[in-house]
Amino acid sequence: MRRAWIWPMVLVLCGTVVAAAQVSQGSPGTAAALLLAFVLLAGVNSPLIFPRSIGALEAQRRSEADGRPIVFWRPGCPYCLRLRFRLGRSAHRLHWVDIWRDPDGAAAVRAANEGDETVPTVVVAGRPHVNPAPGWVREQLARSA
Template sequence: MRWLWVLMLGGTTFLVVDAVSEGSATAAVVYGTIGLALTWWFSPWQGGRNVPHAEIQSRPESGRPVVIYWRPGCVFCARLRGRLGRAGRRALWVNIWQDEDGAAYVRSVNGGNETVPTVVLGNRPVTNPDPRLVLDQLGAR
């Protein structure tokens, strides 16, 4: 799953080139738009800036009020990010596909599964929490 975006980019390129070679510019634009959107959705850069798990653990507890472990392509992570809006910028985000220590932490609190979003509120991990709970912790409500 971690490299799905590479396959999607290759497939998109193939479809666009094929549509152009058949003379269908409209199909090429549609394939390109949809393919690039899906490629971005599954890419590791989708979420913006991420903080390494090791850096978070080295901070005092008061310096990490909300930590959100996520991965690209996760619908529940996108829902949480969308519902948090600008307040989500105050949280520390860890992409578990880019940070093996973060993935190990998520597995340790979720019975061996990489279930995301896993949100640490204070020192308590919560899996797929209600966005209102996270907003309350961020002081955005």
């Protein structure tokens, strides 16, 4: 779990340093704007933006029961963020597995990607798809409903 928060915390720390430098140069307005930008960037890269993650085994069980796709992701991944934002509200209907929190999820992604942990990897009906287009994922979700 700590690993998922490293990148957001680094962003907040960098934002604090940059803001302190701006304050020392007499630009408190710029400092506040920069700090806000870094905090927002940290929030977007944190696990808070994504629906609650479940384990890979639980996601597989649920997917077999309801037919919904499984999305393997990790915090800080720009492609995962793109998929999450473009799916909008329908993202909450998918089964999300954070590979940094779940060793079984990381193993499933490595098995699907020749040893690489390439995310997002979306599994539909047992078949993995690496970094699919958000529209395609939306279609797969509509088919499962």
